[in-house]
Amino acid sequence: MAVPARASNRAYLALRGEIIDWELPPGSILGEVEQASRLGVSRTPVREALARLTADGLVAAQAGRGLVVTDISIDNIRELFEVREALEMQAARLAARRGDSAVFAALEREFVAVPDLLERDDPARHAYYGLVQRFDEAMDDAAANTYLVTALRSLRTHLVRVRRLAKDNPARLSAAASEHLLIVRAVVSGDADLAAHATHVHLHHALASALGSTEPAP
Amino acid sequence: MAVPARASNRAYLALRGEIIDWELPPGSILGEVEQASRLGVSRTPVREALARLTADGLVAAQAGRGLVVTDISIDNIRELFEVREALEMQAARLAARRGDSAVFAALEREFVAVPDLLERDDPARHAYYGLVQRFDEAMDDAAANTYLVTALRSLRTHLVRVRRLAKDNPARLSAAASEHLLIVRAVVSGDADLAAHATHVHLHHALASALGSTEPAP
DNA sequence: GAATTCAACTGTGTATACAGAAAGTTGCTA
DNA sequence: TAGCAACTTTCTGTATACACAGTTGAATTC
Structure with missing residues (x-):
């Protein structure tokens, strides 16, 4: 500093x-x-x-x-994902239209390698979460929209709290990686609709996982 | 107070x-x-x-x-509308699913009457802009999503500045009213897809109008 | 004449003091 | 014993004082 x-x-x-x-x-x-x-x-x-x-x-x-x-409830999680869906689908569309293919091609190679990464048994999954963070940053960069990025950053602040509430299991991480892979490939090929819809699919599964892991046993 | x-x-x-x-x-x-x-x-x-x-x-x-x-440039306007499209389409979807039909039926009657309203030659169009504001508030209320409403409010702060930059002409106001009418009718009938797509159409025209009225004569 | 350095000033960042309001507690009365 | 009222305490909101940093201008030197 x-x-x-x-x-x-x-x-x-x-x-x-x-x-x-x-x-x-x-x-x-x-x-x-x-x-x-x-x-x-x-x-x-x-x-x-x-x-x-x-x-x-x-x-x-x-x-x-x-x-x-402030409190974080189940309803808050649903609301967060409703906004996240809107913003990240738009970000994916814009990234597919404007993004630098080389950057996302590099990310594609990294996401392909995630199964190997997860086998290495890093307890905190730092390497994986670091990759997801770089993915988010690349999307922000490619979307090239100040207001969109500002809104997404604000949203992520709240999502981090949810993530601490709902722990991801290894199976979910592996599935999430293949979902990310599809998004990245869509961006590389400039397919905006596919990028948006793949994002929709990813968030659908992420929400189901988050809600599933927070529901108490009956 | x-x-x-x-x-x-x-x-x-x-x-x-x-x-x-x-x-x-x-x-x-x-x-x-x-x-x-x-x-x-x-x-x-x-x-x-x-x-x-x-x-x-x-x-x-x-x-x-x-x-x-901060400055407001043409690029800023495009960026604002990219975010607005994402958030308002989602708000329209949610409103169509959750909204109180009676509220939007009342708004429908008001938007039907807009041509008469505009003939009354209110110079500042206060009545019309007041109606649009009530429409926004009804959508916020119907969407019932704190984070979405927060993001929309922040966005509208910037959009108001754009509105001062780009004056609406009477023909545009009349067209906008019929676009709003379609959105409201879609919400009343609970058609989420139509509400979202009608919002998309409305914003497309609104952006074209805003950009058209800010471009200097060649 | 131009460049560099020093000094002064303006403006932000932080600390603290003071006033007003609200909530909790305690005591008195019915 | 329960309820109400008054007092005390603690909080926030505002003002102001002080220190430091950055910028600007001028003066001197090369």
Whole structure:
């Protein structure tokens, strides 16, 4: 870092990380003075951090109680996926029209190799999730639409919380990789409709998996 | 208002209004001290207002220059409509599935009457734009998706700026009303595909109109 | 005459102090 | 014992003071 990171930014990243990692579970009350002393900064940067988190939708003002970490329910997951479907299908269309084939051809080779990757038994699946992240970034880049990318980033913040709630199993990861592969191949060949529909299929399965793994045993 | 509106909120609404109304044109530099003295509040609420505007994408930090009102270009309009297409088509689908038919039946009657409305020669077309606003609100309500509505609201902030840039002509308004009418009828009859595709058609024409009226005469 | 350096000023980032409002608690009364 | 009221405490919202960084301008030197 070229400059000492600003205190408000440090406070924002710290609180955001703790909320996403469920260290601050939904319902936690975030008082300004308490967080200021805990994070070792004054109230001013904490205020700014909390304002950004409110804009992100990670915390909300509750009457009289101050700011509270927002809840994530099953209904929230369905709503998130409804928006995600709209935005990612559009991103896939745009990427197929505008994307750099070479970039996605490289990703295609990586997704082909995922079965080998998963056999290596990386407990946290860091390599796989890193690949998915690069896929997302390539799509953002190829879509070349500031407003779309902004909306997707906001959405992903919430999706990360869901991911912590619903653990993926190895079979699902393998299936997801082949779904991603189809999307990537559609982008490489410039087939916008196929890219969009393959994204739809992928999200359908992802939602079913997320809902399935969160439902309690009867 | 039960309580005296908070100074930070007043500052936010004031600055937001001035940016949307082009009183603060793109490129305007917003210094904290200057705005604080102009709005009659201290720097703290102004800071909060500027932070919210930055999150909205209406202002952006420019290296060394402080905060600057963001620009709206032709490319921005295209990008906005790409996102709008994705979100509003999804909203139309959801509204067709979940919407209250009675509400949209009432809107249908209003849109049928728009030609009469436009003959009354209201210079600012307040009645018409009010109807469109009620249409948007009914769609938001029917879509019943917090994240979708949040994204749409953010988008509309930018679209209002475009609307000030590109004036609608009476012929366009009349055509837009019949496009809206088709969407509303599709929602009433619960036809999700038709609602989505009618929205697509509407946005296609709206974009063509916006781009046409902004292009300088050759 | 041009380039480089130094100084001053403007503007943001942070801390803290103060005021007002709201919620919880405690005590009194019916 | 239950309910109401008043008080206390703690919170947020706002203002202001202070420090540091970046930019701009001028002056001096090559």
